[in-house]
Amino acid sequence: MTQDTPAAPLPPRGAGALLHTEVERVPLGTHGGRRLTARVEHRTLRIALGRRWHASLSLGRRRPVAVEVAPGDDALDPYSTAPGGGRQYDEVAVPTPPAPWPRYARRVAAVALGCWLLVTAAGRIRARGRSGGRTGEAS
């Protein structure tokens, strides 16, 4: 009789995901007597999993969301941590037109789902009708 050697223990299995959003402020300079500062949203999704192997995926998007417009001739308050250096500022939103291809993919998925539901429902109704007809003949 042979004695099996004990297998080495496997490293622990793990998986994780992290969604992270941060906002960065980018100075765009002074133009036409106005100091412009942009707010950029940075969204990141990180997915990682592994055991003896490891796989990691990182998806990110940087999207400008607003522009702060402040008078350019004012001196910045060096002690202020508020946006615009503590001065009053106007905010102009940056609209992001939706990307056409993700919208296309969503619509095609909706049409495909609708067609599949229709065909499945029709198939079930037909099958029920046939089985009902057979029962009626038998009785």
Place this chain on the structure above:
Amino acid sequence: MNTPTPEGALERVGSIPEHAGAAACFGEPVRAGDRTAIPVAEISYGIGFGWGGGTDNQSSGGGGGAGGGARSRAVAVIDVAPDGVRVVPIEDYTQIRLASIAFISTSTALVARSLLKLVRG
């Protein structure tokens, strides 16, 4: 001192887009008379990497790889004029039309296939 490992190198490569500055979303200001235009873009990226290894009675081995891509899409122009600052969105009508044509073709094919299935039972 830490010894560099392939895993560490791959992780560093994967984090490059995250360390790229947000200033990459803005182009060089273009002046025309008393107006200034600043192009604005949205940047998306995806990076994946993996590695693994294994051993059997005779040998052991391992390997890894990484891949990724990034894309930038113009979304707006900041228009700085003497009477104020406004943001003008940019619509890519060529892409919108192409996506519409693709949607109409795909949905027609899907509906026709479903109707055929319904008629044939």
